[in-house]
Amino acid sequence: AQSVTQLDSQVPVFEEAPVELRCNYSSSVSVYLFWYVQYPNQGLQLLLKYLSGSTLVESINGFEAEFNKSQTSFHLRKPSVHISDTAEYFCAVRGGYNKLIFGAGTRLAVHP
Amino acid sequence: SAVISQKPSRDICQRGTSLTIQCQVDSQVTMMFWYRQQPGQSLTLIATANQGSEATYESGFVIDKFPISRPNLTFSTLTVSNMSPEDSSIYLCSVAVTEEAFFGQGTRLTVV
Structure with a gap:
């Protein structure tokens, strides 16, 4: 069975500092991994995804995540946050029949 | 991609009543998914709805409480029956197109 663990429930950081949001997964089948973002009072948006190929994936707004099979991780990073x-x-992993299994979520709070 | 329209966007309901949430997709999809996001929590899959067959419910969710209809390949409804304050959540409809999941904006339900 698939599962996702997000190790940090909250991450406070100052503006322009780097950030890493941690995600570990467990899957017995082919791994498809996703990061979704939910802005306050808004719906869920796909940030980036790993399906195959390059283990480093990037989003259009400067986030990146690296699929690490040996460590079963898919950490999200940004060198300078706003x-x-x-x-x-x-963080989410695709389970059977295309359903998604989500982690508990990490609240990123960027302070001026 | 897929555009999902979900309604109502929010509602306040009396306990003991039922609410039906509608989900319309702009393309034909085989499977539609219903998730629940309780306050401050992650998303949990309620059920998977296939056109022409009964929905498949996840552990902890039953058809009597969350009946689902799937009359065609672009539409589904989720009913939250005999509501209690514990049902106060955001309910989201989702579809998978190729390897990516798309979400509606959600229905924010408050039971009083």
Whole structure:
């Protein structure tokens, strides 16, 4: 069975500082991994995904995540965060029949 | 990609009543998914709805409480029956297109 663990429930950081949101997964089948972002009072948006190929994937707003099979991790990173990055971030793994299994979420709070 | 329209966007309901949430997709999809996001929590899959067959429910969710209809390949409804305050959540409809999941904006339900 698939599962996702997000190790940090909250991550406070100052603006322009780097950040890493940690995600570990467990899967017995082919691994498809996702990061979703949920801004306050908004719906869920796909941030980036790993399906195959290059283990480093990037989003259009400067986030990147690296698939590490040996460590079963898919950590999300950004070298310099902005106030507008304040949101809830969910790591997810695709389970059987295309359903998604989500982690508990990490609340990123960027302070000026 | 897929565009999902979900309604109502929010509602406040009396305990003991039922609410039906509608989900419309702009393309034909085989499977539609219903998730629940309780306050401050992650997303949990309620059930998977296939057109022409009964929905498949996840552990902890039953058809009597969350009946689902799937009359065609672009539409589904989720009913939250005999509501209690514990049902106060955001309910989200989702579809998978190729390897990516798309989500509706959600229905924010408050039971009083």
